[in-house]
Amino acid sequence: MFRHTKLLQFEAKPEKPDPVYARKLQELIGGAYGEMTVTMQYLFQGWNCRIEGKYKDLIMDTATEEIGHVEMLATMVARLLEGAPATETAEAAKDPVMAAVLGGMDPQQAIVAGGGALPNNSQGVPWNGGYIVASGNLLADFRANAAAEAQGRLQTARLYNMTDDPGVKAMLQFNLARDTVHQKQWLAAIEELEADGLEGAIAPTALFDEENQDHNNTVWRLSDGSDGSKGGWSFGGEGIEYLTDPQPLGGPGTAPKPDPALFGTYAPIQDAVGTVKGKAKEAKSKATKKR
Template sequence: MYFHLQEFINDIAQDEPDPAAANALQEGLGGQFGEMRTMMQYLFQSMNFRGPSGKAYKDLIQGIGTEEISHVELIGTTISRLLDGSPGYHGTPADPVDQPGAGGATPLSIAVDHGNIHHYLVGAQGALPVDSVGNPWSGSYVYNSGNLVLDLLYNLMLESTGRLQKCRLYEMTDNKMARGTISYLIVRDQAHENAYAKALETLGVNWRTSLPIPKTNAEQFPEVKRLVDLGLQSKQYSFDLGNQSEAGKIFQGASPSNDGTQLDASEQAPAGAPMTISPERLEEFSPGADADLRELIEATAAMEMADIDATFGRMA
């Protein structure tokens, strides 16, 4: 089972909207080496895992896959925030939703020459399951061979490539919101590299000669350095409420990054950060739930609860 804590896995920094940065970040969400790929690949590998004696490896892959769900949430929300707002639009909730463009105003003019126009046409200033040029995310990206060594090698390559791309994304924008999220994902990608590298070592695979991890020197980025100084690249979380994960049998000892740190799998989850909901966007005709709709929602919920009570008895 999966549970959702209504917190972001990392804080989203505040800065001005930046549609071009949002479009670049789509590669880190829906691209071939993006967060949707890692999430689905690891969850499918863990679901299809065979062999009870290898439970520690299943738990490691599943824990990372669970974390990737929160990474999809983090980068998707960041994209949405980077798109959130239309320069020159000053509408208020008191105005009818058909007024923003009255008199020839073009509150969404930024959409035609900044980034991906589908962010505005289709997504109402929100993230999409696509890459940076609009190609839809594809399930064909997922690699699940059924062979543990092959899967771990592929996962290590995936995390290494993802970190390399995010370092490039960092250098494409100076937006603090974008850089804050990118930096967190860079460091967590390194933690996952360490996890898969350590797992391969326990299986006798000399990954350093067969698949050397590219050196990005990401520590030169101040936001990355702050997180590395906290040792975030050497932590792995179980996300296991039942305290049954055996991933710590693998994620221990000296870090494969050779940075002098020790791997630590003792924490269930990171502290998290407060979660907020973006405001309505009237110029997108996305007003949320108006009074009439809320009344309908409440009436429908009451009918469903009455049906449940009639079928199963009143719930305590």
């Protein structure tokens, strides 16, 4: 059960409207690493969690907080769009909404949302459920969570430097702080999973005896340059060996003969070469006879 408190987790009041910046903030709502992504990611992780107790509570606490972050950002976007204020372009357009659109505002914010936020990124691309990670394995999920919070904080930091509005900056300062603590909590939870004996360093903690034992301890040098071997992983750390000249282990990646009904162009490699050579010889023989 969820309940909505009619108060924002933190204030979202810009000093003045700015429809162009409102479009930029859409990235923090509906982008791949926006608040909608972490909201749904944590909700589904929590719903899929098979362990009642501290881990599930942590996931659901954070998921519910993220819903509030979406609300804060949506409120800020609506307030930044308030009145669709004039920019320099406004003098050329009597309609202030049209002036804002011409000046860089997302047209869909006006046409579709009536001056409000959308579940889209800053380019107007709709949010996609494919962004979320909810595997049921807490180690894999918590690592994905830490990465998502890192990317989200990075984008928030970039947007923080794109505005001088004190009200917007104050809200983003709060968001930066929450992204900081969320990274810390997921990293701490990863350590605790191992301490509790639920997971090890590798996810999942299974099938180690089934995997190919010749290839579970090597890093392949497949990019030009020699700096890769300078990494700590190449000095025997974690039982890893750095291969400076790895060789392919398989044959040609030739696709099999297609279904004739699909009309795909096909000829076995050797036959194709032989056919070409045969036609060349035949043409040469005919030319000789004509002479």
